Amino acid sequence: MSRISVALRDLFAYLRDRRRMLAASAGLWILCAAVLLFARVPGRDVRYAILLPVCIECVLLLPDFFRERARLEAVRAFRPGAGQSLPAPVSALEAEYGRLVKRLEEAVREEERLRAQREREDAHYYTLWAHQIKTPLAAMRLLAQEGGSSLRDPLLAELFKAEQYVGMALEYLHLGEGGNDLVLARVDLADAVKCAVRRTSALFIHQRHTVLRLGRLEGSAVTDKKWLVFVLEQILTNAVKYTPQGSVSVAAEGETIVVSDTGIGIAEEDLPRVFEWGYTGQSGRSDERSTGVGLYLSRRVLGLLGHTIAIKSEPGQGTCVRLGLGRGALVVD
Numbered sequence: 001m002s003r004i005s006v007a008l009r010d011l012f013a014y015l016r017d018r019r020r021m022l023a024a025s026a027g028l029w030i031l032c033a034a035v036l037l038f039a040r041v042p043g044r045d046v047r048y049a050i051l052l053p054v055c056i057e058c059v060l061l062l063p064d065f066f067r068e069r070a071r072l073e074a075v076r077a078f079r080p081g082a083g084q085s086l087p088a089p090v091s092a093l094e095a096e097y098g099r100l101v102k103r104l105e106e107a108v109r110e111e112e113r114l115r116a117q118r119e120r121e122d123a124h125y126y127t128l129w130a131h132q133i134k135t136p137l138a139a140m141r142l143l144a145q146e147g148g149s150s151l152r153d154p155l156l157a158e159l160f161k162a163e164q165y166v167g168m169a170l171e172y173l174h175l176g177e178g179g180n181d182l183v184l185a186r187v188d189l190a191d192a193v194k195c196a197v198r199r200t201s202a203l204f205i206h207q208r209h210t211v212l213r214l215g216r217l218e219g220s221a222v223t224d225k226k227w228l229v230f231v232l233e234q235i236l237t238n239a240v241k242y243t244p245q246g247s248v249s250v251a252a253e254g255e256t257i258v259v260s261d262t263g264i265g266i267a268e269e270d271l272p273r274v275f276e277w278g279y280t281g282q283s284g285r286s287d288e289r290s291t292g293v294g295l296y297l298s299r300r301v302l303g304l305l306g307h308t309i310a311i312k313s314e315p316g317q318g319t320c321v322r323l324g325l326g327r328g329a330l331v332v333d
Contacts, residue, residue: 010069025057123173130170137163157206160199164237171230171297182304187225189252189325190217195225196232197250203240210243215251221325227301228325231309234294235259235321242319260320266313274311275299 033050071087078084089095137159144155197212204212236259239248243263251258266274273279280292302309308324 007069010072011065025054126169127173130166130173133166134163137166153202153206156202160202161237164233167230168234168293168297171227171301172293182224182227184222184224184305186220187223187228188220189257192225192228193217193232193250193252193257196229196236199229199233200236200240203237204248207240207244209245210240211247213247213249215249217250217252219252219254221255223305223307223325227305231298231301231323232257232259234298235323238294239263239319239321246318255325257323257325258320259323260318262318265315265317265319266311267315271311271313275309 074087078086086098086101089098141156141159141163144152144159193214194217197214204210236248236250239259239261242265243261246262248259248261270279275295275298276292277296278292279296299309302323307326308322310322310324311319312322313319
């Protein structure tokens with residue numbers, strides 16, 4: 001909106017606020033004109049007698065209008081919590097409005113303080129829980145590895161999933177801090193992929209009809225290895241979960257890692273929403289344990305690192321995920 005239109009709007013608002021006073025003045029001048037005409041004063045003299053005080057009144061109203069407009073601009077520029085103050089009130093009603101605004105501002109500040117305190121307490125609790133739960137999970141893994149029953153492989157697979165969910169909770173808490181633990185370095189892509197494969201190996205061992213194929217893994221990229229392995233782990237987990245029979249392939253093309261599978265694929269209407277928080281789609285709804293969080297966290301992590309992620313898929317034809325690890329702009333969350 002231009003400055004002229006704003007000024008005109010303020011002028012009309014000023015006249016509207018003083019319409020009663022202006023109407024009273026107009027009525028008074030009309031009455032005076034009627035009296036003068038009734039006294040047979042010439043019409044030209046009547047016009048002069050009316051127009052002169054009307055012009056004087058308009059001139060006297062101009063300073064009041066500019067003062068009122070300056071107060072309006074000060075109110076528009078007011079931002080709660082910015083150390084500003086409202087214009088001094090000129091009436092009891094304005095003073096009461098000012099006190100109401102101050103009380104509301106104090107209530108908002110108190111609510112924000114309590115919310116921040118609750119968030120800190122929640123983060124502390126979940127971090128503590130995630131670290132504490134690792135101890136019994138590690139003990140269960142050792143017991144499963146020492147045992148020789150036929151349940152060993154499926155038990156290890158389920159333990160991996162439990163550990164992965166705990167890890168996702170911790171990584172989500174870290175992301176809430178803006179990813180301030182990023183450590184950028186040149187990372188060998190083959191090393192990162194093999195690390196993620198080792199961490200998800202229990203899933204491939206348990207799901208014997210899904211074959212893992214590693215292609216060429218040459219090259220490197222400037223990234224954070226821990227976070228890159230976390231993203232690869234999420235993608236490999238999804239790939240093996242939705243490929244009950246077939247293959248999962250991983251290869252590197254320059255600074256791009258490609259993970260493809262021959263699984264059930266993703267419906268076309270679900271593709272635009274796979275990165276949304278909690279969205280599982282048709283494939284996810286078939287698995288009651290699907291959380292719809294892994295891809296959301298993956299894209300957020302890659303965004304912080306200045307990387308990209310793209311997914312192509314067709315139902316029944318598999319899914320292809322491309323991680324672009326080129327040097328994009330880092331995001332400060």
